[in-house]
Each structure stands twice: as C-alpha cells, then as structure tokens.
Amino acid sequence: MRMALLLLLLGLGLRLATAQQLDIHKIVYWNYDMAKVSGVWYSISMASSNMSRIGKNGDLRVFVYNIESLKNGSLKFSFHFMLQGLCEQLAVVCEKTGRNGEYTIDYEGENAVLILETDYKFFITFYLRNLRDRTQTHVLALYGRIPQLSPIFLDRFRKICQKYGLGPNNIIKLSYIGGRRQAQA
Numbered sequence: 001m002r003m004a005l006l007l008l009l010l011g012l013g014l015r016l017a018t019a020q021q022l023d024i025h026k027i028v029y030w031n032y033d034m035a036k037v038s039g040v041w042y043s044i045s046m047a048s049s050n051m052s053r054i055g056k057n058g059d060l061r062v063f064v065y066n067i068e069s070l071k072n073g074s075l076k077f078s079f080h081f082m083l084q085g086l087c088e089q090l091a092v093v094c095e096k097t098g099r100n101g102e103y104t105i106d107y108e109g110e111n112a113v114l115i116l117e118t119d120y121k122f123f124i125t126f127y128l129r130n131l132r133d134r135t136q137t138h139v140l141a142l143y144g145r146i147p148q149l150s151p152i153f154l155d156r157f158r159k160i161c162q163k164y165g166l167g168p169n170n171i172i173k174l175s176y177i178g179g180r181r182q183a184q185a
C-alpha cells in the first residue's frame with residue numbers, strides 16, 4: 001500500500017519534471033494575449049536593486065497566487081504577504097497604459113509594471129520600476145504555473161536580471177514549503 005503510494009508520488013514528480021520543457025519558440029515578448037496570462041501563478045524568484053525591499057519585511061516581497069485580466073483592460077494581482085509574522089491577503093489592480101503588456105499602479109510609490117516575456121504555460125517574467133521619495137528601485141519577478149520550476153527557467157531569469165544590472169546577490173528564491181510560502185535569502 002505504502003509502496004504503491006510512493007510509486008504514485010514518484011510518477012507524479014517525474015511527470016511534472018519531464019513536462020516542464022522550455023520551448024523558446026513559444027516564448028512571447030510582445031503583443032501579449034492577456035486572457036492567456038490570467039489564472040494561477042506562484043512566485044518563484046525575485047530580484048531587486050534594493051534588497052531590503054524584497055527581503056524579510058520588505059514592502060515589495062509579495063507572494064502572488066492569481067493574476068486576472070479584467071474586462072476594462074486592467075490587470076488584477078492577488079497575493080499574500082507577511083505583516084508582523086501574519087500572512088495577509090491583498091489584491092491590487094494595475095491600470096493599463098497605451099502599450100500592450102504595460103501597466104501602472106500606486107503601491108508603495110508609483111510603479112510601472114511590464115511583462116518581459118512569457119510562454120503562458122509555465123512561466124512569466126515581470127519587471128517593476130518603483131519610484132518612491134524620488135528614489136527608483138528595479139524589481140524583477142519570475143512566476144510559475146506550478147510552485148516549482150526546473151533550473152532552466154531560473155537560469156533564464158538570472159540572465160534577464162543581469163541585463164537589468166542585477167547580479168546573483170540581488171536575486172532571492174521564494175520556495176513553497178509544506179503549503180506555505182517561505183523564502184530563502
């Protein structure tokens with residue numbers, strides 16, 4: 001009985017691992033179909049030019065669990081964040097701009113939110129430029145359709161971060177442990 005369960009779990013794990021193929025021909029960089037962006041996403045990794053904003057108690061350290069493209073063209077992000085040790089839930093609506101895949105929102109300052117690339121199926125990469133007290137902060141975020149993405153997606157994210165001047169020390173991994181989101185700095 002226990003063996004059967006183990007085999008079942010192993011099979012499931014293998015299936016998830018092998019199913020996660022990064023097909024670069026399926027990656028979209030512009031002209032996004034926002035209906036396909038909608039749905040469940042998990043925060044996988046984040047990078048920032050100011051680490052205290054995505055570190056413990058950082059105001060931009062958020063754990064996304066859903067993105068919804070609204071009828072009026074706005075984009076709604078639902079996420080969890082930690083506030084004084086408690087897990088809080090929040091949804092914010094980003095307003096569309098004249099450009100496809102680009103949004104703005106007032107949240108801890110003024111923000112421009114851009115999709116950098118996605119394959120809709122496994123991953124999406126966002127770029128956020130935050131302006132607060134005349135200080136600019138760059139943030140990049142990698143979200144996955146499942147709580148864990150294979151290293152190939154993380155490597156790709158690392159390379160994108162590099163283009164924005166963010167090295168390995170600017171990147172954190174947000175991992176999914178026992179049904180709760182936790183982060184390793």
Ligand SMILES: *[C@@H]1O[C@H](CO)[C@@H](O)[C@H](O)[C@H]1NC(C)=O
Binds near residue numbers: 050051052053135
């Ligand atoms: C980084 O963020 C922290 C926390 O919001 C802030 O106090 C600090 O001034 C920021 N540093 C820079 C260089 O922007």
Ligand SMILES: *[C@@H]1O[C@H](CO)[C@@H](O)[C@H](O)[C@H]1NC(C)=O
Binds near residue numbers: 070072073074093095
């Ligand atoms: C679009 O709809 C959402 C949800 O009803 C609302 O919060 C947002 O302000 C709307 N945006 C515009 C530009 O009307």
